[in-house]
Amino acid sequence: MNLKGFILMFIISCSLFAQQEEDDTEVYVDDHYLEDQFYLGVQYNFLTGTKNGIKNTGVPFSIEAGFIKDIPLNKQRNKAIGVGAGYNFDVLRPNIAITKNGNDLIFNIDDNYNRYDYTSHNLEFPLEYRWRTSTATNNSFWRIYSGVSFIYNIQNSASFDDNNGNTTSFNNLTQLNKTNFTLYTSIGFGTWNFHVKYYLNSPFKDSLRTGNGEKLYFNQLKIGVMFYIL
Template structure:
């Protein structure tokens, strides 16, 4: 009887050990699966989708003779970009987005008359105000490199691309000795501008530069010569996740 009782206890002991071992293995497998699923989920959602805004100092290239910018001309942009990684580490990507840009150019190119028939001249007289203001809707497409990881959003980046801009609103103001002239919707402006840009830096604050590939004006002339002004805007761009 003692032997039978002892065998039963051993039998129950081994069953207990087997059950515990099975539970342990199952728990380890379950934990491993959860870890893999968590890692995969984090990696699959890792994108650098960003809101951005920029401040620029605006200059004009290809200026006619005697034309000059005599005050600080500024610009402001805001928008959003959708990130599309193309490598496993997600350090290389394309991005596209939508934005708005407002630019001012303060200079001595007089624009008077009307929106349908504007007259252009280089100012020799004294004046209080002479500026061009424009509002665009932007469609940027860019190629991206960064050394980011999903654990940290502080990283080095170089983003470069092309941007198409459609003119939504324009206003020119001249206020001088001969009077004040304000023109809106000048038909001589190019409705569609396009250019190249680059942004580079670390973390939130980055240097930014944009160069326009086509002129601001489509048909404006001074003394039968086309005005071929192009934009070169440099400043800072800020990215916010």
């Protein structure tokens, strides 16, 4: 065998050996994968069930972030329970103003202010049922996550700007509910998901009345986007 033939046979042998090594290499697939996820959401705050002329002003919004632990329910791992904890920042802008009369705070439906802000910092604890088309090797998939969450308020405030540019502020209002419950659903593919959340109770306590004896009641409906990050 001449030198050229020897070199050709050597190259072919090395190629076949490398191919065999590649075929024999096992690709590890984690059949016990979890969809533990960080989440970040941005929503618009609608008011539903309003009475006595209560309406939205400005742009009320909500931002939430947290972590959800995945607990699979079947071998395929496309069905699971999610348990999480997070932070929720809410800005509501109903046309409800507060004035002070001695030691008392008077709430009234009043359209004579330029800006209304009710802000709250909350802890949120979601519990959800999770359906998805994920696999151990696919991180982009369809999902429907639906559940309930418990809201615990840790701080709130209200401020109002009148027509003269004066601002009136109040902190830690006891007239607002300390806790609330929500129903929610996230539907989407990959990172981007449509998110809707409905609050079962009004932000204001059921016993609260205006100076005219009117009940202040409405529910929050949040519609926006939710991002899930593995």
